[in-house]
Amino acid sequence: MAIPAPAAPRGPYLRVADLRVRFSTSDGVVRAVDGVSFEVERGRTLGIVGESGSGKSVTSLAVLGLHDPKRTAVSGRILVGGRDVVGLDEESIRRLRGRDMAMIFQDPLSALHPYYSVGRQIAEAYRIHHPGAGRAESRTRAVEMLDRVGIPQPAKRYDQYPHEFSGGMRQRAMIAMALVNDPDLLIADEPTTALDVTVQAQILDLLSDLQAEFHSAIVLITHDLGVVGQVADDVLVMYGGRAVEYGSAEQVLRRPQHPYTWGLLSSVPSLHGDAAADLVPIPGSPPSMINLPAGCAFHPRCRYADRTRDRAYHDVPELRQVRERGHLVACHLPEDLRLRIHAEEIADAGVA
Ligand SMILES: Nc1ncnc2c1ncn2[C@@H]1O[C@H](COP(=O)(O)OP(=O)(O)O)[C@@H](O)[C@H]1O
Numbered sequence: 001m002a003i004p005a006p007a008a009p010r011g012p013y014l015r016v017a018d019l020r021v022r023f024s025t026s027d028g029v030v031r032a033v034d035g036v037s038f039e040v041e042r043g044r045t046l047g048i049v050g051e052s053g054s055g056k057s058v059t060s061l062a063v064l065g066l067h068d069p070k071r072t073a074v075s076g077r078i079l080v081g082g083r084d085v086v087g088l089d090e091e092s093i094r095r096l097r098g099r100d101m102a103m104i105f106q107d108p109l110s111a112l113h114p115y116y117s118v119g120r121q122i123a124e125a126y127r128i129h130h131p132g133a134g135r136a137e138s139r140t141r142a143v144e145m146l147d148r149v150g151i152p153q154p155a156k157r158y159d160q161y162p163h164e165f166s167g168g169m170r171q172r173a174m175i176a177m178a179l180v181n182d183p184d185l186l187i188a189d190e191p192t193t194a195l196d197v198t199v200q201a202q203i204l205d206l207l208s209d210l211q212a213e214f215h216s217a218i219v220l221i222t223h224d225l226g227v228v229g230q231v232a233d234d235v236l237v238m239y240g241g242r243a244v245e246y247g248s249a250e251q252v253l254r255r256p257q258h259p260y261t262w263g264l265l266s267s268v269p270s271l272h273g274d275a276a277a278d279l280v281p282i283p284g285s286p287p288s289m290i291n292l293p294a295g296c297a298f299h300p301r302c303r304y305a306d307r308t309r310d311r312a313y314h315d316v317p318e319l320r321q322v323r324e325r326g327h328l329v330a331c332h333l334p335e336d337l338r339l340r341i342h343a344e345e346i347a348d349a350g351v352a
């Protein structure tokens with residue numbers, strides 16, 4: 001009698017609950033991530049957005065177990081395929097990394113070694129997690145992956161070095177390396193930020209295609225809401241190390257309810273209608289993570305702070321579900337008032 005394969009764990013592949021990450025520095029304790037929760041199912045893409053310094057990369061590094069435990073306090077739960085990686089020993093997390101979860105960074109040169117051929121590095125990434133694989137098999141697998149990510153003449157390109165690749169091709173090679181072991185979770189941190197717009201669109205298309213094929217859970221981190229609009233199923237908006245809005249891409253991008261999300265959206269040309277004329281940057285700058293403003297951390301930059309009967313200055317707003325299921329917002333304004341303000345703003349900006 002055939003033995004049935006173990007059932008894949010049900011529910012989201014990645015579950016992060018109340019994640020907190022703190023760094024001790026000579027200036028004080030940096031609360032880089034302060035109670036963030038989200039989940040991602042296989043086959044879905046979560047976009048994490050926020051301005052620079054909002055805690056996006058620190059969140060992703062925590063999922064990958066890449067923080068230095070001596071200087072960093074990580075708490076909360078990070079379940080990857082049902083296993084909690086918070087506090088997992090280095091050896092176990094190394095085994096998960098590259099096999100069950102992989103990463104793509106903004107700068108492929110930081111991930112690719114300059115002295116080894118690109119193909120050899122991909123083949124090595126394969127061999128680490130397939131110790132039985134011989135040289136020929138690993139090479140074949142690496143060439144297949146180079147081909148799959150759209151690198152022309154993959155067998156020839158296998159032997160070339162990172163500096164012989166263009167920026168876009170290097171990013172493709174890094175994607176090939178990340179996917180060579182067919183990971184269930186892929187974390188891409190600003191993967192297209194360094195690329196020009198055309199190449200950026202190609203890489204995003206490639207990620208979508210590969211996801212349909214590999215069926216992995218993807219976390220895509222970016223400061224660019226336009227990028228998120230192209231590929232994300234769900235969106236988490238971070239500010240000052242906290243989640244301020246969370247929901248489906250449709251909810252967050254089409255029916256946003258947090259003043260910070262409104263600000264981000266009105267500074268993005270592609271989501272704001274056709275004219276670049278009305279783009280409005282958010283005034284002020286992101287807060288210090290050592291000394292977050294009391295209450296709602298966004299209040300010094302928020303036009304509506306004085307409409308919350310001073311609560312914005314004292315109470316940290318909790319992330320709460322609004323009327324629509326699955327849509328969460330952390331703002332003291334009553335929902336009806338938020339909806340009214342937003343409708344008026346859109347009318348004023350003349351955007352349909
Ligand atoms: N290793 C570290 N030590 C101290 N502070 C850090 C460290 N890494 C990140 N930070 C701080 O944590 C905050 C969040 O950073 P980060 O997650 O990189 O932001 P981003 O949203 O731009 O990716 C920033 O204030 C940053 O300066």
Ligand code: SF4
Binds near residue numbers: 333
């Ligand atoms: S709680 Fe107040 S300050 Fe914070 S986003 Fe809402 S309206 Fe603005």
Ligand SMILES: [Mg+2]
Binds near residue numbers: 057
């Ligand atoms: Mg970052």
